[in-house]
Amino acid sequence: MKTIYLLTAALCLLITSNTYAQQDSAAMMKAWMDYMTPGPIHQKMAIGDGEWTADMTMWDKPDGPPTKTTGACVNKMILGGRYCESRYTANMMGMPFEGIGTMAYDNQRKVFIDTWIDNMGTGITIMEGNWNDATHSLELKGKVVDPLTGKDCWLRQVTTWKDKDHQVMEMFRSQDGNERKEMEIALTRK
Numbered sequence: 001m002k003t004i005y006l007l008t009a010a011l012c013l014l015i016t017s018n019t020y021a022q023q024d025s026a027a028m029m030k031a032w033m034d035y036m037t038p039g040p041i042h043q044k045m046a047i048g049d050g051e052w053t054a055d056m057t058m059w060d061k062p063d064g065p066p067t068k069t070t071g072a073c074v075n076k077m078i079l080g081g082r083y084c085e086s087r088y089t090a091n092m093m094g095m096p097f098e099g100i101g102t103m104a105y106d107n108q109r110k111v112f113i114d115t116w117i118d119n120m121g122t123g124i125t126i127m128e129g130n131w132n133d134a135t136h137s138l139e140l141k142g143k144v145v146d147p148l149t150g151k152d153c154w155l156r157q158v159t160t161w162k163d164k165d166h167q168v169m170e171m172f173r174s175q176d177g178n179e180r181k182e183m184e185i186a187l188t189r190k
Contacts, residue, residue, distance in 0.1 A: 035107050035108050037107070038080065041105045041131075042077075042081050042082060045105065046081060046084070048084060048167075049076060050074070050189055051072065051074050051189070051190040052072065052073040052074070052075065052187040052188060052189055053070065053072060053073075053187070053188050054070060054071040054072060054073050054088065054185050054186070054187055055070055055186040055188075056068065056069050056070065056071055056090060056183065056184070057183065057184045057185075058182060059180070059181060062180045062181075069091060070090065071089055071090025071091070071097070072089050073086055073087065073187060074087045082104070083103065084102070086099075086100070086102075086103070087099070087100055088101070092120070095120075096119075097119065098118060099117065099119070100117050100118070101115065101116045102114070102115045111128050111129070111130060112130065112131065112140065113126065114126070114127045114128075114129075114140050114157070121147070123144065125142055125144045125155065126142050127141055127142030127155060128142065129141055129157075137158055137160040137161070138158070138159045139158050140155075140156070140157045140159075141154065141155065141157075142155050143155065146175065149175075153173055153174060154173070154174040154175075155171065156171075156172040156179070157169060157170070157171050158170045158172075164189075165189040166186070166188055166189070167187045168184065168185070168186050169183075169184070169185045170184050
């Protein structure tokens with residue numbers, strides 16, 4: 001009789017744990033589907049797809065004259081519309097310049113994440129931020145190593161959409177508590 005009770009209890013435990021496992025599996029599947037499915041924000045990111053001209057202005061010193069150059073940018077949504085890949089080309093400081101950016105919107109964390117690499121460095125810049133509907137702009141913040149000092153400095157990037165064919169990206173650098181504008185790129189759709 002004791003054996004029958006033990007077998008019945010074991011069977012009940014097995015059925016109960018299997019039911020919870022199925023519920024956990026369904027919840028896990030829903031969470032992954034929500035995380036991986038591009039949404040309205042990804043569709044907004046796709047508006048930037050295409051070829052752009054880039055009028056670039058850079059300041060080496062806050063009170064110094066700017067350096068100007070032109071370049072090109074190609075934006076393309078990749079991996080099923082989940083990420084925007086940007087490829088920049090230009091001539092900077094008398095050298096060919098290439099840079100690759102990847103923009104993501106993390107459905108779980110509700111934040112934009114941007115990575116940047118280029119042929120004028122060997123590191124990866126990672127910035128995060130949010131969209132501002134009132135100003136039609138995306139503000140990202142992150143840090144990068146200053147090759148002159150070897151110390152981290154903070155970056156702030158603001159990209160403002162003027163309309164569907166024009167945007168302006170401004171890059172600010174903070175060191176020792178002082179922020180200065182170091183670059184502006186006016187992008188126009190080709």
